[in-house]
Amino acid sequence: MPHFTIEYSANLDGDLDVAAFCEVIRAAAAEIETFPTAGIRVRAFRAEHFAIADGDGKHAFIDMSIRLREGRTQDVMEDATARIFAAAEAFVAPIMAQRSLALSLEMREINASLSPKTGTIRDHI
Secondary structure (H helix, E strand, O other), rough: OOOOEEEEEEHHOOOHHHHHHHHHHHHHOOOOOOOHHHHHHHEEEEEEEOOOOOOOOOEEEEEEEEEEEEEOHHHHHHHHHHHHHHHHHHHHHHHOOOOOOEEEEEEEOHHHHHHHOOOOOHHHH
């Protein structure tokens, strides 16, 4: 782990290159020593229906969630959060300069005993 889930408002179509945004997040995560490369997953979902702030349809959002297994110190998690958020913020800065956009991120720890995993990705890296 970590697993990244990106949810974004449908009105960002044409402004946000979602695949490139996912790659920026993946690359930033890969630079963080405590994140095993084989465990990084970034996925994005378009929110077709949404209502924001005063209801004006021009407002947009990108909400990122990071789930990771327990065991990292608070300092490590805060550093990782700051680095991932900075990468995301830099990527969307041109969009934010042109339109109303809310960017958010939340990191959550997962109890390893309640989250079994298996796979062969490590065998192929």
